[in-house]
Amino acid sequence: MKTFKEPLSSKEEMYYLKCFKDGDLKGREVLVEHNLRLVAYIAKKYISADNGRSLEELISIGTIGLMKAIDSFDTEKGKLSTYAARCIENEYLMMLRGERKRQKDVSLYDAIGSDGDGNEINFMDIIESEGPLIEEQCETNEDIRKLTQCIDKILNPRELLIVAKRYGLYGNEEHTQQQVADELNISRSYVSRIEKKALEKLREVLS
Secondary structure (H helix, E strand, C coil): CCCCCCCCCHHHHHHHHHHHHCCCHHHHHHHHHCCHHHHHHHHHHHCCCCCCCCHHHHHHHHHHHHHHHHHHCCCCCCCHHHHHHHHHHHHHHHHHHHHHHHHCCCCCCCEEEECCCCCEEEHHHHHHCCHHHHHHHHHHHHHHHHHHHHHHHHCCHHHHHHHHHHHCCCCCCCCCHHHHHHHHCCCHHHHHHHHHHHHHHHHHHHC
16 A cells, blocks of 8 residues: 655644645645545545445545645644544545435445444444534635635625624624614615625625
């Protein structure tokens, strides 16, 4: 089996995360290389004669989840490895869902593989191990990353101010439409129209 690079120290990890967030793609490459051991560890759980996938193929699939994790990771919220493990598991979950959907004979209790101790894993085990939560978390973090990069370019100053107050962005507390209207000395219906228009602009970015 291929030998993978050792995990980075916390200090090294933060350095390369900062490099990547600052636009240096080399930082992302280093983070991927040093987390492939984690991908391989998780991939072994999904080796099964039923899906016919090799370990190398499963590692490739898991690496997609790893890259998504690096792209959307918030350095202020825990460890990258913990978050990445969830995103990698989610990538395999989506793979299994696709395979079951194509087979058209889904059974939540069908065996799909075994864990490192030889215990059988079925589809329900994966779903119950916070699969939907993982998927939502990855997607939500990716959406937030996209929006924070461009929200001030998409919205005009008034739209940005109202959205920030309504949804608690940039250190604001969440406000009701009436509270925003009172602060800005405009009508609640006007706040509603501006908010609706701003959200439509943002949805276009995420569609």
